[in-house]
Amino acid sequence: MDRSLKCFTNCQVCISGELVSQDLYFSSDTGIITPNYYYRQEGVERIDLDGRVVAPGFLDLQTNGMQGLHFTQLGSDRSSAEEGDAEDLKKLEAVSKMEASHGVTGWWATVPTVESARWKQIVPALKSRAFSDGADLLGSHLEGPFLNASKKGAHNASYLMDPTQISLTQLYGTDNLDTAVKMITLAPELPGATALIGQLQEEYPHIVISLGHSTAKYEDGLAALQLGARALTHVFNAMAPFEHRNPGLAGLMATGRCYYSIIPDGIHLHPSVVTLCLRTDPRKCVFITDSIELAGLPDGVHPGHGQISRQQVKQGNRVTLEGTDTLIGSCCTLDECVRNAVAFTGCTLAEAVQCVTENVADMMGESKRGKLENGRRADFAILDMDGVVLGTWMAGRKIWQRDDVLLGS
Known part of the structure; x- marks a missing residue:
């Protein structure tokens, strides 16, 4: 069981100029985005984003x-x-x-x-x-x-x-x-x-x-x-x-x-x-x-x-x-x-x-940043549908969020 494994769920992710509805798995231990097959693993912290948008940092x-x-x-x-x-x-x-x-x-x-x-x-x-x-x-x-x-x-x-x-x-x-x-x-x-x-x-x-x-x-x-x-x-x-x-x-x-x-x-x-x-x-x-x-x-x-x-x-x-x-x-x-x-x-x-x-x-030439794909850094900007930033994560760790929003630990 990997208690550092987290998953954004009930969200839309920004990939190559499109919004895609899918879960996004990442590790707060390694600080990277992980493959989605980890859904089978127990102990994953699932963070429900209530339809919000996950963008690369x-x-x-x-x-x-x-x-x-x-x-x-x-x-x-x-x-x-x-x-x-x-x-x-x-x-x-x-x-x-x-x-x-x-x-x-x-x-x-x-x-x-x-x-x-x-x-x-x-x-x-x-x-x-x-x-x-x-x-x-x-x-x-x-x-x-x-x-x-x-x-x-x-x-x-x-x-x-x-x-x-x-x-x-x-x-x-x-x-x-x-x-x-x-x-x-x-x-x-x-x-x-x-x-x-x-x-x-x-x-x-x-x-x-x-x-x-x-x-x-x-x-x-x-x-x-x-x-x-x-x-x-x-x-x-x-x-x-x-x-x-x-x-x-x-x-x-x-x-x-x-x-x-x-x-x-x-x-x-x-x-x-x-x-x-x-x-x-x-x-x-x-x-x-x-x-x-x-x-x-x-x-x-x-x-x-x-x-x-x-x-x-x-x-x-x-x-x-x-x-x-x-x-x-x-x-x-x-x-x-x-x-x-x-x-x-x-x-x-x-x-x-x-x-x-x-x-x-x-x-x-940043090969570890800027895209939501496996092996890249787990750097995220959490947005509402109007593009307002609600929270910021780096290397799988939340470093900032709006006072009126709750986005996991």
């Missing part, structure tokens, strides 16, 4: 921060390295707990462009790590400094560089490239970008190369894909506009050769554009929040930081540079993106869930 691909922490603030000078490390860890744990409360079980920390010496100070804090009651940090996404200044968005133009100006190891550090860095966004039209993509593909094949903050033409992007790039960063935002004779990077969505992220917060993209992106290739579309440190904080005027030199104005999920219409990022949460996508596009809940689970796992 959500995967947050692009967040710049939340709960008052912007990741560019990590690794700052303090009275001692030990004090700094402990303070950084405490802040990251707060992020991980907020993520878990929105159904997220794994996330990558995005670091936008900073002064060249700061990369080696920030990135070591963002190596993969687990938290006792929060979502796992899976590494870092470096969004800069190899971006086009004319499409910088809220990035500090004075810190932007061409790949010819500095080597990868000088900038990021060899150890960081080997361990902490999981994704890099760059503009493929910059001098030296082609060689940089080739170097990354040869020396660091585990790092996903994404194209963004760019004026690149369609042909430039296609060449980059042929060299090893495999994604587009927040399509339509901070890139050349889509035109019927000059589609730019956005036109690559139709090739079936790349994943692409979008921000379905109702601010960065019109709902019809969200529909266009989702319907173009439902298995390659990825939802991101692009959240900043103001996520989880009240509306109002907030100070800038190392990346943002001016004050920031937060109005709901919309954040702009004070006195301008320049969008800095979003304060949207990933579960909100899922619900927005259903409302904007008319897609099903399971189709929207796929864009924050299976598609992300496939893009990032």
